[in-house]
Amino acid sequence: MIERHLLKLRLRDVISAEEEAALRGTIVDTVVHAANRTIARAGESLQHSTLLLEGLIGRYKDLRGGSRQITHLHVPGDFADLHGFTLKRLDHSLLALSPCVVARASHSRLQEITERLPHLTRMMWFSTNVDAAIHREWEVSLGRRSAIQRAAHLFCELQARMAVVGLAEPDSYALPISQAELAECLGLTPVHVNRVLRDLRERELLEFRSGQVLMRDVQALKRLAEFDPDYLYLQPLPL
Amino acid sequence: MIERHLLKLRLRDVISAEEEAALRGTIVDTVVHAANRTIARAGESLQHSTLLLEGLIGRYKDLRGGSRQITHLHVPGDFADLHGFTLKRLDHSLLALSPCVVARASHSRLQEITERLPHLTRMMWFSTNVDAAIHREWEVSLGRRSAIQRAAHLFCELQARMAVVGLAEPDSYALPISQAELAECLGLTPVHVNRVLRDLRERELLEFRSGQVLMRDVQALKRLAEFDPDYLYLQPLPL
């Protein structure tokens, strides 16, 4: 159930059997969400954190005027709102971008972990800090990169993150998301995203069709995006 | 020394005398940095976290081509890189935007806190999660708000955060930063920031001159920015 999450944690540091059991013990149930459903709304107070098992989840914030910005994409194995454990209410909403299966981790059991298992607590803290590092990289994209670089960077990031949990080939992966939703990640309009995708296709860098990403020239794509995976913290370093 | 940091924490929850002492005990020394000096460079491994006592610090990332994006501004009382405790190396650099006084908190003593003081550990975790919430709001600004809204939003955010640590009046505060650095926060060029500031001035919303912010019409400014301080988590909620 939480195997993919453990894969990610163990990339960083050793997780003992006791820690693994404690983590498994936080899960109280499993829920299925249909595509395009809001899973949690900004401002709600929380009793659980959402661990994504299957599908794609986006964190987003609405603006007056009806537009919205997706601030983070979650792949299977990610906690979508582990930060909700200390924040108690969310400043953003959660959206199922595709049909999703999620496990729900009880905050009271997470609290017990923080009382008894300092090392595992540091690992959970670490997870939320990596999320923040991803936010920073998205700020750089939104603030300083051109539309095509932004798109290329996002595709590179998702390949790297999906690969960790066994969901990506070196040059392809499933990304069940519409161009309009991509636009909400990239701070662009759907029309311009469409043009950027055509551009990437015509340059023979990448194709994105019917929820499938095919990287035709991984090296050139990473060069265009200035992609450096260091900010994902995928190397071992004991806590 | 760490009074301003305690002010922020105590806005959220009670800090016991033992916890306060432990926090004070993490500080090993105090360092002064001149303006425009890089305090820590992306990629370096860390033994300390930086608590800002006086001045302004920015987190930034460099891009090929020489431009850079500032992803977060720190005011006195903030840890600029508490996340460095679990990340072990930074994905961004730290820049003293004005002359700064910082206290350095030893990671080994922070580690002891995580072993002995679960509640204080949750408070520190909370702090880094608020930083992430601020990153999200900046993503919204960079992705979806116009230049003038972005600027207005940043000025509102900094007023709220400075006020918490006693460094802002309801309508004014010191912000020792150049227009070029503002541009690096806002994802704009210095030239355009200059025009936006003139626009804000001519609309009689806000003046920014010689490092001083004067909000001439706070209500209208917040309306323009769509500023809602919920994402700063300034209300009490026990952990």
Place this chain on the structure above:
DNA sequence: CGGTAAGTTGACGTGCGTCAAGTCTCGTGG
């Protein structure tokens, strides 16, 4: 009083937004 960095302004260019009219895809019901 001269040098340097910060701020200001105007003329002009362009990347992305807007608007509008398609086409393509696919699920549903006749």
Place this chain on the structure above:
DNA sequence: CCACGAGACTTGACGCACGTCAACTTACCG
């Protein structure tokens, strides 16, 4: 099997917010 509708995608024409370039002013400091 086809008709239909709805949503996703595509494309072209045009507009504008912000970028670029360059000249100038102001503030500050030695």
